[in-house]
Amino acid sequence: MSLQPTKDDLDTGITHLEHPKSNSDENDAARRLLIDPKAEKKLVFKCDIHVLPPITVLFFLSFMDRTNIGNARIQGMTHDLQMSGRDYNVALFIFFIPYILFEVPSNLIIKRIAPSTWLSIIMILWGIATLGQGLVTNVAGLIGCRFVLGVFEAGLFPGCVYLISMYYKRYELQWRMSLFFSASILAGAFSGLLAFAIANMAGVGGYGAWRWIFIIEGLLTIVIGLVSKWWIADWPETAKFLNDEERKMLLSRLAQDTQDATMNHWNKGTAKRIGRDWKIHAGTVAYFGVVNTGYAGSFFIPTILNQMGLTAAAAQVRSIPIYVVATITCLTVAYLTDRLRHRYSFTMIGICVATIGYILLLSQQHVAVGVRYFALFLVVSGGYTTQPVTLAWLANNVSGHYKRSVSAAAQVGLGNIGGIVASNVFFDSEAPLYWTGYGVSLGMLWICAAACTVLYLGVKRENKKRDRGDRDWRLQGENVDNLGDDHPSWRFTT
Template identity: 35%
Template sequence: MLIENTPQLGPSDISAGHDCNSNLTSSDDGSNLGYPIMLKNSVDSSDPESLAFDPNSEEIKKVRWKVDKRLIPLLAVMYLCSFLDRANIGNAKVAGIERDLNLQPGEFNTALSIFYVGYVLGEVPSNMALKHFGPRKWLPAVMFVWGSVMIAMAAVKTAGGLYAARFFLGLAESGYAPGPVYIISMWYARNEQTLRVGLFFSASTVAGAFGGLLAYGISHMDGLHGLTGWQWIFIIEGIPTILVCFIALIYLPDFPATSTFLTPTERALTIKRLEVDVGPGVEPNLSWVQFWAAWKDWKVHVHMFIAILHGIPFAALGLFIPSIVQGFGYDHVKTQIMTVPIYAVACFFVILFAYSSDKKKERGFHMAILSFMGMIGYACLVFTRDSSVGARYVSLMVCTSGMYGYVPVMLSWVGVNIGGQTKRGVALALIIAIAHIGSVIGGQLYRNDDAPLYVRGHTVSALLMAGATVSVLVFKWLLIRENRRRDRLTPEEYARESSGTDLADKHPSFRFYS
């Protein structure tokens, strides 16, 4: 069946094996989406063939809102737990973990970096497991593991114990990181994804603010039942993760074709809406053609390069905001509370740029502006080091807003431009993995011999974000050029490039968001 009111290609151009058989007539901005579709999905509906498709109909909006209510709040809470559990070691540092474990110079930074070693090692296998087991089983399982490790961290007595706990925490959390972006790419049209990624990712800024508030309160528990403040941080922030994993096991849906919270008609509408946007998308098994295609795709390589430029300073920032703020002259208790406004402002920018990026169907300029904000913020932290606390505090706000706002736009850029479920999942895992290889380096960026001003760390971060700004703009130009090349294909060239199976985004009718 062909969806009504869509441009039709010849029979040779339509392949049920293709994910993303698009026929975009406006290639630069990703608008005017029109795809010939053959429904592959077997949906139990009274008459799914008769469902006329209008992406702006009230019925479609109601179904999308139903999915939003079920999916986004739960993903956000799960991500809040993830970010809180990985970053609370920064609050533990302020609360005295270095002193109590008698850590030698450099050992705390090693504990930060080793988390990302486990993270990187588990990234690709975990995302393949997500595809195999489904989100409802896999994500709660890894949540239970990392929540248990988080609580157990309160018992560490030595640097070696801290290293082991951080490694296994990273290994467990690697199973969650690419999951939400992958799930969102399976449930939403391309021009709807960035806002949803931004909404769930904004939980990281909420985690930063909430973590600061929580650490402020927990600081007053120091000595209670013979435990230090940092031990209470690990215990109290690990328990909610365990509780949330059981909620997720009950309420988290898998993919549209197998969802049980939608009616048969709602499933048919959801699947049809996605097929009109990205083509037939059911892959009952892993596609090894797409698996290897993800490793060889030049676009994935560019995304990886951009991700590592951002990943190095971003990891350091998330871990060291409490230490940077403490360097402004606050005591360890007030430091915790002063981190809250920084994250609150960042949350606003995350949602603002995610909304704008989807609204305008644009990625490159949004990322360039945000990376430029990060660069300016870091530069101001260097050049205002002898200025008032207020000037440095505002500089840190600008920097944090740019760095956090960048992430959902970057991740959704991958989701909308990589076709094929397997290829998209592997690409996301590779890009997040390489970003966290950068995080291993980032854990070494802010060292005690650079405290309290951290001039060296801020300078390196500013240079990396300058590189990210330039790289994003070059990548945008390359995508526009490729779209225009496909627009100019002759019928013979089109037929040659569209032959084969599992082409995904290599199909000449696919157009990239730039």
């Protein structure tokens, strides 16, 4: 073997390794490139600048648009719409029905068309649904808008997770995923700040303050959606911000990270391999268990603070520090888990922190108001420590375009059944103690813990089998180039 760099390759930081002729495909050729570290660092930074900002803004707006109903609730929405009984809970959980059903179909669509086209279209449509919530005159209208909102928001989160996973190596992913995910945390803080500012708009145009929350945020989403077609990055193979040399380098480094574990052809074998993958099932259950805490906080924290004796305006403002601290915690953990190349322990730390918070809330009759407020910091920070790690962990442990597409959609889609749970366990009749809500949320956290433990022990055991050569027999079958992470050379992330 000898190094034979060309002048152009030296200029772009790529060196080819000459190998004997073989039947290797493009991935084999890509893996035979040595990449200059300085050129690679520059390329990764360029991807960070072009890939992450637009989808982070989109996710920020999507999470704000789905959870601002919690802020609108204490600004007069329930009174004006004459909501009673379980009306608020129904308005919350109706969103998740289409959101769950359309996740996988949406990710199969985004695989076939440009992400910039698909994401910008659905963003404009869910912006219209958000605006519509500010114009409804009854509960039925609100529920209808929430349903439409779920239809069009369904494709954003799994599509963005899928897009990010196609640009970075496995141990670069958590930091980028958490930067993206932090948008949902900051959305909680910004919603509180915006709702506080909008409180003074009561009566403007004959509308209550709660209506202006939906109208202003809906219009903002529509405007950003109109320009996002020219802002969102497409797949690495077609991204306009990359030149030919950069594209070659990017695909090369990704191929080196994946090695032979590719899955880029859809057939019956592919479908069976994906459907039977226990890792996807474990990752979905883990996300299901922890996502409940994220939604419970967004939907009910303003109400909980209001019932602690704060005015509506004060409750909006007091929610801001909770989400700021959660964002800092989330990003700190993201840096550490990528640097240490380990996921499991960080999921368990987050679960334990949130558990302490729930125990304090369940004991709130015996603790001061300040302790209850502190408990909300623990619950939200602990939940948002674990939630993004479960996403990156599963993405780390599946390989190939199709498998990452389906696994991301399945994890987010089916996992969001936890949002339905969160919508239906906080009963007005139990306010302000919310025994059922806190108790169920605590139990679901430990469902997440159990699933994370299964995933950790399972991949660790599988790595040992592959080290012993127990999976080498798979190389004797057909479609060896489409095995994905079932390929014996693949090693899983713990």
